[in-house]
Amino acid sequence: MPLNDDQNSDFDSSRLSESTASSSDSEYSRQSFTSDSSSKPSSPASTSPPKTVTFDELMAAARNLSNLTLAHEIAVNENFHMEHVDLPQNSLEGRVKQIVHKAFWDHLESELNEDPPEYYHAIKLFEEIKETLLSFLTPGANRIRNQICEVLDADLIRQQAEHDAVDVLGLANYVIITMGKLCAPIRDDDIKQLKATGNIVELLRQIFHVLDLMKMDMVNYTIQNIRPQLQRNLVDYERTKFQEILEETPSALDLTTEWIKESIKDELLSVSCETSSSPGVDGSSKPNLSPTLVLNNGYLKLLQWDYQKKAIPETLITDEVRLQKLKEKLNELRIIACVSLITSNMVGTTIVGLPDFADKLKRISAVLLEGMNKEKFDLKEALNNIGVQICSEVNRSLSERGFPTLNMEIQNSLVGQICSIVEEDNPISSLIDKRIQLYMKSLLTLPSIQKCMPTMPGGLAVIQAEIESIGSQYASIVNFNKQVYGPFYANILRKLLFSEAPMGKTGTDASTN
Numbered sequence: 331m332p333l334n335d336d337q338n339s340d341f342d343s344s345r346l347s348e349s350t351a352s353s354s355d356s357e358y359s360r361q362s363f364t365s366d367s368s369s370k371p372s373s374p375a376s377t378s379p380p381k382t383v384t385f386d387e388l389m390a391a392a393r394n395l396s397n398l399t400l401a402h403e404i405a406v407n408e409n410f411h412m413e414h415v416d417l418p419q420n421s422l423e424g425r426v427k428q429i430v431h432k433a434f435w436d437h438l439e440s441e442l443n444e445d446p447p448e449y450y451h452a453i454k455l456f457e458e459i460k461e462t463l464l465s466f467l468t469p470g471a472n473r474i475r476n477q478i479c480e481v482l483d484a485d486l487i488r489q490q491a492e493h494d495a496v497d498v499l500g501l502a503n504y505v506i507i508t509m510g511k512l513c514a515p516i517r518d519d520d521i522k523q524l525k526a527t528g529n530i531v532e533l534l535r536q537i538f539h540v541l542d543l544m545k546m547d548m549v550n551y552t553i554q555n556i557r558p559q560l561q562r563n564l565v566d567y568e569r570t571k572f573q574e575i576l577e578e579t580p581s582a583l584d585l586t587t588e589w590i591k592e593s594i595k596d597e598l599l600s601v602s603c604e605t606s607s608s609p610g611v612d613g614s615s616k617p618n619l620s621p622t623l624v625l626n627n628g629y630l631k632l633l634q635w636d637y638q639k640k641a642i643p644e645t646l647i648t649d650e651v652r653l654q655k656l657k658e659k660l661n662e663l664r665i666i667a668c669v670s671l672i673t674s675n676m677v678g679t680t681i682v683g684l685p686d687f688a689d690k691l692k693r694i695s696a697v698l699l700e701g702m703n704k705e706k707f708d709l710k711e712a713l714n715n716i717g718v719q720i721c722s723e724v725n726r727s728l729s730e731r732g733f734p735t736l737n738m739e740i741q742n743s744l745v746g747q748i749c750s751i752v753e754e755d756n757p758i759s760s761l762i763d764k765r766i767q768l769y770m771k772s773l774l775t776l777p778s779i780q781k782c783m784p785t786m787p788g789g790l791a792v793i794q795a796e797i798e799s800i801g802s803q804y805a806s807i808v809n810f811n812k813q814v815y816g817p818f819y820a821n822i823l824r825k826l827l828f829s830e831a832p833m834g835k836t837g838t839d840a841s842t843n
Contacts, residue, residue, distance in 0.1 A: 635653070
């Protein structure tokens with residue numbers, strides 16, 4: 331049963347992480363990482379020594395992860411709902427289902443056409459319909475409950491069958507009337523179609539189809555009702571569930587630990603480079619890394635993560651799809667900004683600075699880059715087409731204003747520079763990427779992104795609205811993740827940053843840098 335997930339309307343950051351950003355520095359201060367927090371209620375239990383994990387424990391951990399993921403999705407995604415989708419008819423499962431169902435309904439039809447009719451399977455169907463209708467009722471709906479039990483009493487129907495007195499059509503019509511009383515308004519047309527169906531076997535088949543839709547409606551209604559409660563208690567719920575997973579599967583933080591180790595190595599390398607370039611600074615002293623800086627650097631790496639080849643940290647599994655889509659959108663925006671900057675440098679502000687011209691170039695690029703994250707997308711060809719279209723648009727604007735159009739040499743140079751964006755270490759692409767990373771990094775240090783947004787770096791004005799929107803979603807994910815998994819990160823960082831014993835290769839790097 332697929333999950334319908336609209337990422338563009340993810341839960342607003344203010345409703346899940348309103349106070350997180352303002353407290354992130356204090357939460358991850360040196361004191362919190364060097365002191366013993368095992369006595370705190372919010373802190374995860376100490377990791378137990380390696381042990382053999384049984385199959386039952388593994389399945390229990392899988393169930394906890396499934397529940398955690400589902401609860402997270404319901405709470406943070408306002409558009410999350412369940413959908414009833416039939417198997418494709420050309421698939422093996424679809425063909426098997428179609429054959430089995432057709433055989434059943436054909437057999438039922440042959441039973442009802444016998445003389446006298448055989449009602450065994452028809453009675454079984456009405457028993458199942460009865461249980462389904464009862465499942466839709468609230469605890470206080472005693473009157474309709476009693477009526478359903480009385481009309482669809484299997485024992486009574488069997489007695490009637492013994493005397494060939496079963497009114498199958500009458501029972502089906504009662505079921506349709508009752509479904510009309512219990513269904514959501516969106517099913518009114520389906521109920522009307524049921525009433526217009528004449529063949530009794532087809533009618534029963536369609537009744538079950540509509541009942542399946544009503545079950546899905548009930549599930550989505552329940553999701554809407556529990557969402558506010560989940561949102562109020564989601565931090566504690568997710569932390570508790572993950573602690574249960576960790577107790578059942580001690581290796582459940584291995585990827586997270588490696589992710590933090592990589593971030594520490596990056597920070598040590600950065601500090602080492604700064605130290606070597608600063609005269610008079612003692613390069614032999616051990617760097618004093620900020621836990622908050624290490625963690626934020628780790629979060630930034632997620633915007634350049636290879637989600638197809640590299641497993642994401644366990645603590646971020648619930649937001650993996652959202653983070654991947656943010657990364658993909660940022661890649662598209664980076665190219666659009668590069669195209670805009672290259673065009674501006676080549677053509678000049680006379681044309682590029684015209685009202686709506688930059689937006690027109692952005693629209694051209696966005697249309698031709700649609701689907702760029704798909705495996706078979708030819709990015710080089712798309713960039714070449716963008717270059718050609720931009721040359722055409724620039725020449726048209728120049729001609730309308732009485733200016734000479736671009737000669738072929740300049741046009742070829744413009745198209746060539748746009749096509750070179752995909753090359754490794756392209757200076758324009760590297761520059762734009764660094765400025766996007768700088769903006770995202772500044773978001774993680776703000777006390778509240780609702781009250782103020784960081785200054786947009788130069789060269790990103792053309793994509794400012796989109797970058798701010800993505801930045802808000804990104805900060806929301808990060809801040810909420812810190813709220814839930816902060817105690818787990820604290821334990822890891824305490825061991826890696828402040829342990830007296832060297833931590834393997836990372837410890838060696840720290841001492842040498």
